[in-house]
Amino acid sequence: MRFNLGFFLREAFKNMRLNLLMSVTAATTTFMCILVLGIGMLVNAHVSDIIRSIGERVEITAFFPEDATQQEIRQAREEVQSWPEVRESTYVSKEEALQRFQESLPEIAQNLEDNPLPASIEISLHDPADSQAVADRLVESGYFAREDISYPAQTIDRLNTITGYITWALRGATALFLISSVLLISNAIRLSIFARRKEIEIQKLVGASDNFVRMPFVVEGMVQGLIGSAVAALVVVWLNFFFVDWANRNIPFFPISATAVDTVSTMAILIAVGVIIGVAGSYLSVRRFLKV
Amino acid sequence: MRFNLGFFLREAFKNMRLNLLMSVTAATTTFMCILVLGIGMLVNAHVSDIIRSIGERVEITAFFPEDATQQEIRQAREEVQSWPEVRESTYVSKEEALQRFQESLPEIAQNLEDNPLPASIEISLHDPADSQAVADRLVESGYFAREDISYPAQTIDRLNTITGYITWALRGATALFLISSVLLISNAIRLSIFARRKEIEIQKLVGASDNFVRMPFVVEGMVQGLIGSAVAALVVVWLNFFFVDWANRNIPFFPISATAVDTVSTMAILIAVGVIIGVAGSYLSVRRFLKV
Amino acid sequence: MIRFDNVTKVYGNDVLALERVSMEIGQGEFVFLVGASGSGKSTVVRLILKEIEPSAGTVYVNGRRLSAIPRRQIPRHRRSIGCVFQDFKLLPNKTAAENVAYAMEVTGQRRRAIRTKVPQILELVGLANKMDKYPDQLSGGEQQRVSIARAFVSQPPILIADEPTGNLDPETSVGIMQLLHRINRIGTTVLVATHDKEMVDVMRKRVIALEDGRIVRDRVKGAYLDEV
């Protein structure tokens, strides 16, 4: 028997028109699930991005010894800047240090005789988890003493711990949404096919093969999944643009970045999920009634 | 016609047994939706709690003038402590201030001649949004000069802005989950009743009144909703206990509190949502087919 | 008891199922409604049940104009009519006994009454040993007899049977017709739509013949095909 794609497509669309209530319900279910899943992905992406940029703000400060020469300082700065873990390094001279101190604690600064503050280099990293390693390396380099290197070890530890857990929690939530979507969408499909089990029985009794019966249902599942998830994906992407724009205008100090979410791949994933569940759900749900 | 509760209950349970696939599917849908909704509520409660306790860590420091008498200091402390916005206030004497300074910046402290540090009072508030008001009040009280009151105004502003938005976002997410749940569960109910529309038609044709047809379906919806949401609510409460326990052991520095979630009212809300959607969904879905 | 007054029924926009049908069936009458397939017999039945509304004309049942019955009172109206449906209309999730019992339950009768009455009536149609079977476990004729039993069970003043013997062997058919006859004798108005020529000819009751939606014959003691 030749594979009659045209027939299956016609069948699928005719059935969707006739069972409009069911088709709309299945597509709506897909839409809601994919929407929630997509919003979950957005939150995931933005939180990860925020965590990353908070990490970038953690700084290591290395104080130069009082007797460091200009030559040594220059070499040290060059060397540090060349390390791959280092995102940025800033040199703070004795004078700049004093100025900063005067700004922050003017009362105490008044009482200072000469400049007791050392020159330093402030280093920000790509990943705060590297802090310990970079500190070690600073000591190894020979320019700094261990006790002259300061970084918020506890803060970084906690930040690492918590961001690790948050990342896992977000993955867990996304997994939960995904599992829920699979279950809820396939439940809806199963119910809508259950409502038509007699039809399947009749089709089998007049000589239709399993695939012949199944194909229109699978096409239906695909189309419903596609429509539901495509609309949801568009809404998700729009929400993202809207949110980024809003955040940049209303909370500019907060690190919300337009590049946190890869909209194309997000849409692709969401639509793929919707279509795959639609197809697989129909395929499996029909099978249960084919045993005639 | 007398209202035959026994009959309706028997009918409902018989139908659920016979349409096991449908009943299980509807109950599973309820379970998944209520589970996600419940987890959303947990996240909401814990994040609100965390935000609250971060707010509590924001402090106002008011430095006493050099010439403040012990008497004045005592009065000021008492007065401040009595303000309703104030959660806690701590007095830091000149000596304690010096000691702290020595600990944090020993190199500079070495160079200090006598103690240039003033005594101060550190005030934590119930709500950081009150910072400005409390600062004003401190000035009004006459013990402090405006320039001797220090609080991280910008940080507090931002914190307030962001926690405000986060609260709204969480409410939005909960609303989304709630709307999704309503839609998804009622979709499932609608599909399962759609599968039985012929039965409804027949019942009407042999003389059953609308209510007589509807009651067993409503009871079914109620039972399915109850089972699905009760199981989900139990899982949610268990997850909460598990999470709080885990957090206290693994991230003790992070302010996760067992009292953040009111488990009884959470369970009550979740079960109520499940049952109400089950009942209302059945009621409305049946209605559509009663017009015979 | 049942009166059609110039009743026309058009399905959709194009299918003329009944055209200006007027007839009157008195209380306690026994009437056969005959006619070719598609001539409008089931449409008459559905109009009497108020399952559909006439496109024109008026239907009266029990002295009431059906179009004047409010939605809320339709169930009461239907409970006054026992109906054997051409396609049986059994509830798939109920056993034979439960299907029959359902017609009593909608009228709010006591469980005790139901428990005694249902087995009796199923016995009467020869299904005593199939009481606990579901419709899909019954043969075509057995399903038809359950439908008949359900129509009888609450002893309504009007009994309508649409093709009640289409799936029954001649012997069982005769039994069913005798039953209808007996029920008619205790005062029930009976209307039977049928193709069963032999039955109509034997019973010698009033026959109303439809042809393409119009009444072409109405004889008091008629046959399936009367000399015109």
Add this chain to the structure above:
Amino acid sequence: MIRFDNVTKVYGNDVLALERVSMEIGQGEFVFLVGASGSGKSTVVRLILKEIEPSAGTVYVNGRRLSAIPRRQIPRHRRSIGCVFQDFKLLPNKTAAENVAYAMEVTGQRRRAIRTKVPQILELVGLANKMDKYPDQLSGGEQQRVSIARAFVSQPPILIADEPTGNLDPETSVGIMQLLHRINRIGTTVLVATHDKEMVDVMRKRVIALEDGRIVRDRVKGAYLDEV
């Protein structure tokens, strides 16, 4: 063509529908299967279609033992049999024409062939003007005729009709029986389960009579009720 070899069918654990039934229907034969309601006629049909499996014994169709047909080949087997079902089994979401066409589509026939054949066959059963109606817009007899048309349309070597005239008036019934007769004359094996006494008596074909699941009579030129 069709052979039953000591076939027993027990539904569930307690309902003995067929008991040691043996019969053989040769190619091109025309056979009536008669018997009271519940005697097992539809069970015979369902066994031939391999819709159900016998509890004991063997069924052969087209020379093949049905129990040896693998699941994948059941559709092919069914396509060799045109079947008029007692409850019509029309697809509710398809019009009369589409229902008939479906039986051709499952065999993978060209759309052109379908387009010409379907109207012809519907014309033949008198439904030329109902082609585009859905089953719930058709009268009982019209639905039955759609089911008949569907069984004919792909000209299968075997034609089975379970109570094909139960909802048809005598005139239409005669037409259908003539049709079956014609189809039989071009070589199709025809098996008709029926209660239509008159029809069986008129046609004078082979009659197999069932009683409580056993074959009690098998006459080459029989009547509905033969002298025993």
